Amino acid sequence: MERRQILQWDPIFNVNIKNVDRDHQKLLCTYNQLVEVYNEKGSFSKFSELLSELTDYSLNHFKMEEELAKDIPNLNFKEHKIDHQRFIYEVAVFNSEFERGNYHQMLKIIDFLYEWWSTHVMLFDQQLNINNK
Ligand SMILES: [Fe+2]
C-alpha cells in the first residue's frame, strides 16, 4: 500500500488574515488526520467522519472568504469561487461513492485534497490580502 506524507504547516501558506490562517491550519490538521487513518489502515467510518468534518468546516470557511472578497475593490473572485465549487463537487462525489469504502478510494481523495490545497491557498487565497501583492 502506498503511503502518503502528512503536510507540515509552512509560513509560505500564510495569507496574513487571522481568521483565514486559523481556518487553514485547522483544515490542514484534519487533512493530516485523514492521511494517518489511511496510512494506518484505519476504519472507514473514522475516515468518513473526518471527511464530513472537513467538508462542514470548508463550507463555512468558503462563505467567510466570499464575504471578505466583497470588500476588496477590483478583485476578480470568479475563478476563486469556481475552485471552491470544484472542491465541494469532488468531495460530494467521493462521499456518495464511499458507502462501500476501500483504501484505493481513500488514497484518491487524499491526493485530490493535497493537489487542491497546495494550489488553492497559494493561487487564490493569497489574493484576499491586498497587502500580499
Ligand atoms: Fe479560497
Ligand SMILES: [Fe+2]
Ligand atoms: Fe481558504
